[in-house]
Amino acid sequence: MNIAIRWFAGYGLHEALPDHSSLTRIRQRWGVERFRRIFGRTVKACLDARIAKGEIVHIDASLIRADVSWESLAVRYVEATSEANAEAGDETEKKGRQTGKYKKVCVTDPDATMATNARNRRLEPAYKQHTAVDDLRGVILDVAVTTGEVNEGQVLERQVDATMATTGIAVTTVTADAGYAYAKVYGALERRGIDALIPTKAEPIKSAVPLRRFRYDARHDVVKCPRGKVLRPGRRVKHGRFFYARARDCSRCSLASLCLSRGRVNKALVIGDDYPALLRARRRRDRWSSEDRRLYQRHRWRSEGFHGEAKTWHGLARAVRRGLDNMSIQSYLTAAAINLKRLAAVLIALFRARKLGAKGQCRPC
Ligand code: SF4
Structure with missing residues (x-):
């Protein structure tokens, strides 16, 4: 269709082009891993050209509309589930009542799930792209695709490790929005010696005496309640410990009617393993320097700018094909194309600078 592309791919005007189905076959034969390596080579090229440093990384996620029509969405058949397993059916129905609707499934693309990026927007069948962007010139250091309903916080730790593996450089600072403000995220970054510029969220108030009114002493591993009573450590659970x-x-206690759950006389609460890291992050948030604030501002236009660019200019607003592997390939190719654009822009600027210099004119600094 485009003579420039034909020339770039090495085909003369008289030569027959391969059938378009060849691209599908090549994609299936190569698999996701090959495309990930192609993307990795563009990252290395950017590092070699010194347009990326790999030390300060902005992490964000964005939904991509799956290639699924509204007609192919089906509501889970609650009655059938209920008959097959009365207990499971009750639970499904209870969850459905709580949310006000039964969650839909995508029949034509089961890898996509219903998700939304705002409370006042409807759920759409979607994938989620998680992206790590370098601070210097917005080079994409890593992309990962999951189904739409996966929480951002579950992917960050893996993504930071993948970024360091690709670049071979230790990440020093990670910025992310409040959607990542979980204790386990702060804990994971702390263990790697990485500074987390992630604004903490206000604690959701589910009780009249919320957790933040209890003081946790990490050194002695005890918790003090608002009345000064010491809660002692009890049994361990998966990611934390009970205190009683x-x-x-x-x-x-005058607070007993508010503090104790109905029908209970003992007070019990769970302190997560990474709760001390969350407390440190809250204190750190109050002391953000002007440089930290500037960096967090850059996070906005670096990572959100990438998502806007990918969706507006590279067709990433909607999946081209179905299935998680195909979606990952689309993401890798989009990120590789954007990295090559960044690289080309720098090389062209360098070339112009040299040309001007040879003529004895002023070189751009
Ligand atoms: S009910 Fe018990 S744990 Fe809660 S504030 Fe009173 S003394 Fe402390």
């Missing part, structure tokens, strides 16, 4: 106040400590 004995019944006799709470019997005369």
